[in-house]
Amino acid sequence: GEDVEQSLFLSVREGDSSVINCTYTDSSSTYLYWYKQEPGAGLQLLTYIFSNMDMKQDQRLTVLLNKKDKHLSLRIADTQTGDSAIYFCAETTNAGGTSYGKLTFGQGTILTVHP
Amino acid sequence: KAGVTQTPRYLIKTRGQQVTLSCSPISGHRSVSWYQQTPGQGLQFLFEYFSETQRNKGNFPGRFSGRQFSNSRSEMNVSTLELGDSALYLCASSPGRRPNNEQFFGPGTRLTVL
Numbered sequence: 575g576e577d578v579e580q581s582l583f584l585s586v587r588e589g590d591s592s593v594i595n596c597t598y599t600d601s602s603s604t605y606l607y608w609y610k611q612e613p614g615a616g617l618q619l620l621t622y623i624f625s626n627m628d629m630k631q632d633q634r635l636t637v638l639l640n641k642k643d644k645h646l647s648l649r650i651a652d653t654q655t656g657d658s659a660i661y662f663c664a665e666t667t668n669a670g671g672t673s674y675g676k677l678t679f680g681q682g683t684i685l686t687v688h689p
Numbered sequence: 690k691a692g693v694t695q696t697p698r699y700l701i702k703t704r705g706q707q708v709t710l711s712c713s714p715i716s717g718h719r720s721v722s723w724y725q726q727t728p729g730q731g732l733q734f735l736f737e738y739f740s741e742t743q744r745n746k747g748n749f750p751g752r753f754s755g756r757q758f759s760n761s762r763s764e765m766n767v768s769t770l771e772l773g774d775s776a777l778y779l780c781a782s783s784p785g786r787r788p789n790n791e792q793f794f795g796p797g798t799r800l801t802v803l
Contacts, residue, residue, distance in 0.1 A: 607791065616779055616794040662732065674744040675722040675737025677792060682731065
């Protein structure tokens, strides 16, 4: 079955890099996503990576995927206090049927950025 | 392009009542998914609608139901509310042509059951 795991907390200093890690179990995972949730808000899609890619860079965000180990990471360069939020990784497959519209989420990592 | 909107933003109900939540997707998106977010269980998939048809369903009791209209707006209904139904209910829209289209979320409806 599908399972996505994340570490619960990460604390960094402003200006440092943050690395948020995620592991998943479903070998048929096709797309892997990173979402950000600020207090009282919905989920904001940050970036995603297709399973045949190793890396994707988007401005301050770098996503690394190790498909063999089923490990995904999100690196935020030059972390700012405005980056403080909960970060979720999520996965979906291209299998059709029971995968339509369904994202499986990790439990979220609370990122705290100190001035 | 306007984002996903959800109404109402906050609701307070008592046990045994029923509630209807509404979601308007991004213009042109035909798929709407619903999720329940609680501190204990995290984000859990409820169901997905595409072109007025339910294509997928999560592991929730039959008290949770939904529908989608011809303009792609969707509603979800929870009947016979229980205390454990207190949660943030999020809907997400996507073009929906492929299972793995990226999903864009609304701000959510915070439901409190007393």
